[in-house]
Amino acid sequence: MTSASEPLDPALRVEALASLLTERGLIDEATIETFVKTYEQSVGPMNGAKVVAKAWTDPEYRARLLADGTAAIGELGFKGPQGEHIVVLENTPTRHHVVVCTLCSCYPWPVLGLPPAWYKDPAYRSRVVREPRQVLREFGLDLDDGVEIQVHDSSSEVRYMVLPERPAGTEHYSEAELAALVTRDAMVGVAEVAVP
């Protein structure tokens, strides 16, 4: 059992594992590079931002997205690991959704990429299911008392993405301009979309 021994430097452990697995033909440098590049360059919150911008500008798409998130997201070509069943939650002036995974760090990879550090932090995971309004305030989002908060703990293979409210003053924005405004944090529900 790994537990019995002295701590090993995390980076050194990774190198040692990679070295042993490479020797055994179980992993190779090219595969590692492909994976890393994929999640650094092509799978990230820019995908979710396109989904949101399309939902803001195309009412029929928005309806499909809220009825069957996985299929509507798939229409834009976004699918893959951790995206088997995606549910989209619409924030409104009276309801604010925020997403967490208290048991690990489940996250909708196809639309948001890999989770950011704060999402994986025990402080966020422990507190947002107990005092979400206070947590959101610490993040800089001070919601009116009239807004009902709904916290979603991703404990199964269902993954959640928040459809944030479209900010006022963006009526003449193109879909691409809108997508540029949408942040990862807004699609988890810890921020609102702002106009610069």
Added chain:
Amino acid sequence: MDGIHDVGGMQCFGQVPPLTAAPPFAEPWEGKAFVIGALAARISGGNLHAFRHAIERVPPQEYLVGYWNRWTIGAQTMMEDSGIVTDEEVRARAARLAGRDVPEPPPPTPHKPQMPSGGAGNLRPLESPPAFAVGDRVRVSDLHPAGHTRLPRYVRCRTGTVAALQPSAVFPDTAAHFVGENPQHCYTVDFDSRELWGPAAEPFRLSIELFEPYLEPAT
């Protein structure tokens, strides 16, 4: 298992970190760690649930070092369980990479788990009808299994309302231990925050997915 990973509602972790827009991997080793973990189930003959359970078994002091550390140790644990590597080998190789001339132990004999799979992914259609319907009041059972579960402590023994039926899926509690996919109905259950945290709690609604074996009718 009631481990360090089950942090929902704990009060000891302080302020939330800032919302920084950092890249997915702060350092190159983190990217490599990600790939090793992402491939660990395939390499070891395991599955996603076994990987999560391996991370849960990371000792608390190591778990709290950071995400990619627990992810890597979890991947290694799953590979140790299948005889792909041993901890002694990893430590010896690490020492050699660090420039120390230590002997390397022989590799183990692989013994991968053999569990029949109903296909790719985790969603599995079920013939049997669900026991609960939207609107039903349900109580979460007082279950404390020693192995893997997706039932967090903070909802046990609490009463909520079924808000939605989700697709039936592989049951993590058995799949993680390779004793069968054992697909189950899965529900979104809503709880009033005061049911979870007492009358002084912030008012809000907590929604969580719970598998049918975790639930009983509220009386």
